[in-house]
Amino acid sequence: MIADLERIVREDIKRRVMQVIAVVCNQWGDTGKGKIVDWLAELWADIIVRGTGGANAGHTIYINGKKYIFHLLPSGILHDNVGKLNIMGNGVVLYLPILNSELNILDEEGKTYNGLRISGNAHVTTPVDIIREIASEMHRKKTKIKTTTRGIGPTYAEKARRGSGIRVNDLYNKDVFVKKLNEKIATLDALLKGKFGVSYYSIIRTVKGLEKKNKIPFNLSNFLNNDGFNFDYIVSQWREFADKIDTFVTNTQLLINENYRNGKNILLEGAQGLLLDVDQGTYPYVTSSNCSAAGLASGAGIPPDVIDLILGITKMFYMTRVGGGPFPTELGDEKMYENLTEKTEREQYDLGDLLLDNRDMSKGAYMRIKGGEYGASTGRPRRTGWLDLVALRYAVAINGPNIVSTKTDVLDEFDEIKLCTHYHYHGPTVKADGRWYNSGDLVHDFPNDAFVLQNCKPVYITMEGWKWDTSQIRDYKELPVKKKAIFDVVERITGAKIRIVSVGKEREQTIIRSA
Numbered sequence: 310m311i312a313d314l315e316r317i318v319r320e321d322i323k324r325r326v327m328q329v330i331a332v333v334c335n336q337w338g339d340t341g342k343g344k345i346v347d348w349l350a351e352l353w354a355d356i357i358v359r360g361t362g363g364a365n366a367g368h369t370i371y372i373n374g375k376k377y378i379f380h381l382l383p384s385g386i387l388h389d390n391v392g393k394l395n396i397m398g399n400g401v402v403l404y405l406p407i408l409n410s411e412l413n414i415l416d417e418e419g420k421t422y423n424g425l426r427i428s429g430n431a432h433v434t435t436p437v438d439i440i441r442e443i444a445s446e447m448h449r450k451k452t453k454i455k456t457t458t459r460g461i462g463p464t465y466a467e468k469a470r471r472g473s474g475i476r477v478n479d480l481y482n483k484d485v486f487v488k489k490l491n492e493k494i495a496t497l498d499a500l501l502k503g504k505f506g507v508s509y510y511s512i513i514r515t516v517k518g519l520e521k522k523n524k525i526p527f528n529l530s531n532f533l534n535n536d537g538f539n540f541d542y543i544v545s546q547w548r549e550f551a552d553k554i555d556t557f558v559t560n561t562q563l564l565i566n567e568n569y570r571n572g573k574n575i576l577l578e579g580a581q582g583l584l585l586d587v588d589q590g591t592y593p594y595v596t597s598s599n600c601s602a603a604g605l606a607s608g609a610g611i612p613p614d615v616i617d618l619i620l621g622i623t624k625m626f627y628m629t630r631v632g633g634g635p636f637p638t639e640l641g642d643e644k645m646y647e648n649l650t651e652k653t654e655r656e657q658y659d660l661g662d663l664l665l666d667n668r669d670m671s672k673g674a675y676m677r678i679k680g681g682e683y684g685a686s687t688g689r690p691r692r693t694g695w696l697d698l699v700a701l702r703y704a705v706a707i708n709g710p711n712i713v714s715t716k717t718d719v720l721d722e723f724d725e726i727k728l729c730t731h732y733h734y735h736g737p738t739v740k741a742d743g744r745w746y747n748s749g750d751l752v753h754d755f756p757n758d759a760f761v762l763q764n765c766k767p768v769y770i771t772m773e774g775w776k777w778d779t780s781q782i783r784d785y786k787e788l789p790v791k792k793k794a795i796f797d798v799v800e801r802i803t804g805a806k807i808r809i810v811s812v813g814k815e816r817e818q819t820i821i822r823s824a
Contacts, residue, residue, distance in 0.1 A: 313821045314808065327617040329575045330354075331602045332713075334582035335621040335704035337630040338600075339682070339691060341715035341811060342622050343368030343384045346578045348816050350385030354576035356394045356568055357385030358561075360608030361598045362580025363402035363434060363464065365457040367684060371814040381408045382425070383578055386415070389424045394568070396561050399430040400598065400608020402464045403477065404439075405550035406528070412553070427554055428561040428610075429478040436532040436543060437493040438463040439525065441500070443515060444507045457632070457684075458525045465597035467493065477558055480551035487544060494538055509537050562610030569615065577616070579605045583704040584757075591759045594634025602708050619709040620808065623701060624716045626726045626795060627676045629691035631684050635763035638694035638729045640673030649690045651683040664722055680719040681814075695769065697729045702803040703755035713809040714796070718818075723774040726795055729767040730802060736764025772798065780813045785822045 330349060334340045347370045350357050364380040371377075372387065379386065381403060383395040397403070415422050438460030446458065467474040473492035479485045501507050513533055519525040532543050569575060579600060584590045586600040598604065606613040630636045655678055663675040673693040676682065682691040705712070720726060732752040739746050741758040756762050775789035782788055788810070796807050810820040 313823070327574075328569070328572065329577065329611070329616045330618045330620060331577040331579065331605055331616050332620050332622060333579035333600065333602050333605060333708050335584075335623045335701060335708055335712070336582045336628050337584045337634075337636075338366075338580075338582040339629050339631065339684070340582065340622040340624045341369075341814075342579060343370045343379070344715070344811065344814060344816070344819075345620065345622060345713055345809070346384040346576065347372075347387065348819055349576050350388050350393065351816070353574055354385060354393065355573040356396060356565065356575045357383045357388075357578060358396045358398050358565060358575060358609045359383040359401055359578045359580070360398040360605040361400045361600060362596065363459060363461045364404040364407045365459040365461045365596065366580035368578075368580075369814075372816065374815075379411055382411050382422075385576065385578075386422055386425065387420065389421045392424065394424045394426060394564075395422070396426045396565060396609075397428060397431060398561050398565075398609040399428040400604070401428070402432045402434050402461060402468075402598075403427070404434040404459060405547060405554075409550055409553060425557045426559050426561055426564060427477060427557045429476065429558050430562075431477050432464055432468045433475045433477060433480065433547075434460040434464040435475065435490065435493065435547070436460075436529060437490070437497055437538065438467070439529060440512060440516075440533070440538075441497050443519075443525070444497070444501060444505045444512060447505070447507050447511070447515060458519065462597045472496075477551075477554075480547060481555075481558075483544075483548070486547070490540070490543065494540070498537070509533070510535060565609055565611055569611065575611075577602075577605045577609055583621075583708055584700060589707055589757065591634050591757050591762055594632065594759055618711060620711055620713050621704060621708040621805075622713045622715055623704075623805075624696075625714040625799070626696045626717070626720055626728065627680070627693060628696055628700075629677075629680075629682050629693050631689050631691050635759055635765070636692055636694055637699075637732060637762065637765045637767045638697045639692050640676070640694050641670040641692075645670065651690065654678060654690065676719060680716050695727045695729055695767070696799070697767070698799065698802045699729060699731055699753070699755045701799070701805070703757070705803050705805045710805045712805045712807045713811065714807050715811040717792070717810055718778075718780045718812045720774065721778055721780070722776065724776070725774050726772050727769040728772065728795070728798060728802075730770055731768050732765035733768060734761070734764055735766055736761070770798075780818060782812060783817075783820060785810060785820050788820075 332342055332346050334342055368379050368384045385393055386395045441463040442460050443458055473489040475489045516530050532539050581596045581600045583600055585596045587595050587597055602619045603613045658674055663671045676693040734746045734750040734752050735748055741761050746761055752765055772795050773791050775791040777789045808822055812818045
């Protein structure tokens with residue numbers, strides 16, 4: 310199957326070999342990158358590199374019906390026993406308790422991770438960073454970004470500030486580690502007393518409440534006391550974690566480039582999605598790293614021009630978002646998710662009843678339940694909506710035309726499928742990116758300005774659903790004509806080329822589309 314993909318793509322891009330493939334997301338994340346990375350890792354890759362993001366990512370893999378979720382480990386780690394290298398690059402931020410728990414799971418299952426390598430230049434998230442993020446969200450009140458509360462933003466902020474950012478290498482120099490950790494705490498103390506106006510007592514109450522709901526990394530309260538942080542305990546724990554990963558720490562930039570020169574196949578695994586990219590996404594409702602293919606190359610320590618193929622993972626024919634921020638095609642009100650859990654929603658609704666209900670909220674609930682759209686990192690229900698071709702055209706312009714369409718079996722029972730082709734702007738007159746937006750304007754190009762986008766209303770075309778179980782199909786030619794017709798419209802409007810179609814969560818439920 311991989312040989313077919315190489316042949317098809319090579320005919321288009323006129324290259325003799327494919328040695329580096331990047332897997333990125335064209336939407337707001339949660340599109341099924343883990344499955345595609347695992348599939349390519351098994352059949353093609355020698356080296357799998359995670360280059361961006363931190364424990365806010367959740368890559369889900371199903372193997373023979375068993376579910377694996379990795380927040381930090383590269384999704385190829387399950388193939389470690391066949392000699393593949395799994396690398397965590399310099400662009401990743403590591404929360405060591407979560408990394409430790411993932412390694413423990415592999416230990417319990419008797420799976421090896423001898424091929425794991427970790428960049429000494431990767432930055433480390435500490436409890437101080439997580440508390441800083443929680444305090445920031447508490448301070449924001451009505452303007453919350455609704456982050457994953459994994460400390461990602463503060464970790465990248467310290468990295469950019471060039472101050473107390475802690476790298477993996479610093480864990481092995483106790484004086485440096487202690488000095489930087491003290492600086493982090495001093496900075497947070499000043500923020501709590503000044504800008505945030507939040508006490509440690511109120512933070513502890515918030516943390517314990519979030520822990521009960523499993524909304525933050527486990528046992529965070531163990532690192533706190535009523536006066537602040539349990540400093541000695543943090544130091545001792547992080548030193549223990551450092552001892553566990555000691556043999557895996559190396560200069561991954563040199564390692565990756567050496568293997569590239571030796572002709573090894575390298576798979577770059579992205580995190581989050583293009584619409585969450587700190588530069589290209591719907592700022593400020595974004596993550597803190599660069600989620601594009603170019604950002605992934607930087608996070609791995611290789612030049613972008615060595616990437617032979619970029620696969621943009623795209624959920625079809627619906628999409629999702631977690632946290633705050635504009636979502637033009639959303640079905641239902643964001644407020645409905647506040648007290649919702651997967652268990653309560655599955656108990657509340659029957660899929661058959663939802664299919665017969667034409668309300669937007671019901672369509673969105675069906676997508677979420679049937680698609681299992683609950684956060685791998687947080688368990689939060691994902692906001693759901695129709696596929697936005699305006700946003701996809703924007704992502705394709707940045708990540709390239711080659712698309713992997715995932716979750717395409719979720720809407721097998723729908724009578725009709727809606728595709729957003731452009732927007733109407735309904736808001737106050739405002740200028741962004743050099744153009745004026747007036748109420749009633751047609752908008753054909755994706756505005757990543759959050760204020761503009763939140764005032765954009767979708768304009769749809771409606772196409773007939775195929776009403777056919779496609780989960781067992783393995784040949785693109787055998788897909789229903791009506792389903793292929795929708796793929797054709799997506800390609801025509803976005804300029805994309807749909808290379809792979811996923812019709813289920815298992816590895817074998819993957820179709821390579823012929824030229």
